[in-house]
Amino acid sequence: LKDTIRLDPWGASDIRDYSKLFDLFGIEPLDKSRFKVFASNRYIRRNIDFGHRDLDKILRAVENNKPYAVMSGIKPTGPFHLGSKMTADEIVYFQRLSPKARAFYAIADVEAYCDNGLSFTESSKIAVNNLADILALGLDPDRAYVYKQSEAIQVMNMSFIFSKDVTYNMMKAIYGTKPFGLYISALIQAGDILLPQRKEFGGPKPVLVPVGADQDPHIRLARDLAKKHQSDFKFVMPSAIYHKLTRSLSGEYKMSKRDPMSLITLDDDLFVAKKKVMNCLTGGRESTELQRKLGGEPEKCVNYELCVIHFAEDDDFVKRVYRECMSGERICGNCKKEASELVVNFLKEHQKRKGQLIEKAKELLKKSKEELISSLK
């Protein structure tokens, strides 16, 4: 009876109609009039964030100046791509929104091993690079706890505790049939999501997890486990905010780290990045003539997506691009050139900032290791 949409955190999810997720999985539509406080968030303002669970808890914490956390993580298998950037932007946004917010960022090196076979030594180097990215995107290191899963004793212990609460059938219902190792990664992720509520971090509190729609299975599992442990850990059920999945430059779902020309990374050489944008799929017609007559199709256009989702801060500019494309005024060649300039300018600034933050990134990892060590004593 269920529809055919499968949300697979480890595979490709092709979601054309996000509203289906409301009925299928109980994600709530993001009613912007209720969350006006968050209107400064570009993803929310532009309907890229389409749904949530319990976002009200975060709203109340912000309004009442109460502590809350925003948490997510990265699998350190390669440079930051635009998907990682979206999550990072959300973390930075919700961390900076209130002085009472703390950010948690998990380096999912255990998952990088279980899913991609990357050794901890390899992923450790990548992690420093990834961390410099989120710092360059604006993360306040003083209110951030950044840690590697492979060193986080509490997370591992929680995953073992949670293993007692799940059955194979329950995991299959949530994730589909997956290798044993991925089910275990999933339990670790539940540990990550619930970590900010442990007493070492100030105890139970609202926690917002910004994720792509395909990660919802992790949210559901963590919420189930939080509910099961309300008597011992007193967990508050975690909140989530969901963004739409972005496509590869050739128009496919979802971004894959495997084909480097299909996606932009924050480490890209500026010349290469420009080339990638110039080659991307657009919503253009067969001929300039036809396009002048019919207008373009911005909904199909990856170039437009790059502007709306990732690189154009100015709402008026985005509206103008849309209007001009629809009316046939705007032709793809010029449009891509304009977009590639936005991308290149962003990358140039970002890479400059990032270069100065590598040491800070190492420091952050060291700090969390020290916290871990002192928690052991």
Add this chain to the structure above:
Amino acid sequence: LKDTIRLDPWGASDIRDYSKLFDLFGIEPLDKSRFKVFASNRYIRRNIDFGHRDLDKILRAVENNKPYAVMSGIKPTGPFHLGSKMTADEIVYFQRLSPKARAFYAIADVEAYCDNGLSFTESSKIAVNNLADILALGLDPDRAYVYKQSEAIQVMNMSFIFSKDVTYNMMKAIYGTKPFGLYISALIQAGDILLPQRKEFGGPKPVLVPVGADQDPHIRLARDLAKKHQSDFKFVMPSAIYHKLTRSLSGEYKMSKRDPMSLITLDDDLFVAKKKVMNCLTGGRESTELQRKLGGEPEKCVNYELCVIHFAEDDDFVKRVYRECMSGERICGNCKKEASELVVNFLKEHQKRKGQLIEKAKELLKKSKEELISSLK
């Protein structure tokens, strides 16, 4: 086609014919003529150790004065019973056999949680008590690494690494259908068994795991995983030595911590212990008259088992008991009295030694935590 014997590390295993395990699971019979070096081991000498895997590796290490490890663990859910004592005796024996041997002893607090729901705080107290027991049984603390699973980052990491190597069907084939949490405990145990071979502990080496026959599934899994990781970790496949399972005082398989009157613990009050022995199942006949005529049945007698396996050091005494029982000279009442004296004397001495070792036990746990912390730095 397989026979009906099921080896279940978490349930009850009723093994009447140990020789079946040779064909069914590939355990090798323990040929005493090949292992004369170990004749000073009471369990080997008296055929209580009935089988092994790769014991030759340990023999060669002893003969050539090469490093090896002996490892096992305890689930800290209650006082030491006679099953825990057997494993502990074996660890002490193989540790003391060579100056190149190191003992590893895992406090299975994660398993105590997953299998018995015991919190880490509760099991932590029990662990100190259990450790004082193995110290009183002769463990040399200077060549022992004692650690809690919940604190052993390397063990947890290995269990995650191993989770990538197993399938649900493989676990089912080894362990039968078990809750998800127990499969995960099993992966942790594999991590425990392979820990002594990590480079922090001097790298690959023979490791002997002395266990009850019902624990063989853990040995098979650890050996499979060692084989799979010969290219990265360079693991030597671990060795095992198997002892027969002992019965409860009422004659049932296997010792259960759940019914306190059915088993003797090393913490027992001397008066209570005596009472337990006096109430145990014997191999006596219906009447004294019949017994004088037919002789007793020592094979059925738990009292005899207490002597042979656990408390009588003197081989001549054991032989005499057997002979006298078979001939009808020996009557159960007197025999139990004699056995209960052996038990009480042992417990008295043991409890005296143990009382002085509680601080040493705490120290040992502290030392391993310090090693862990310095390995993190």
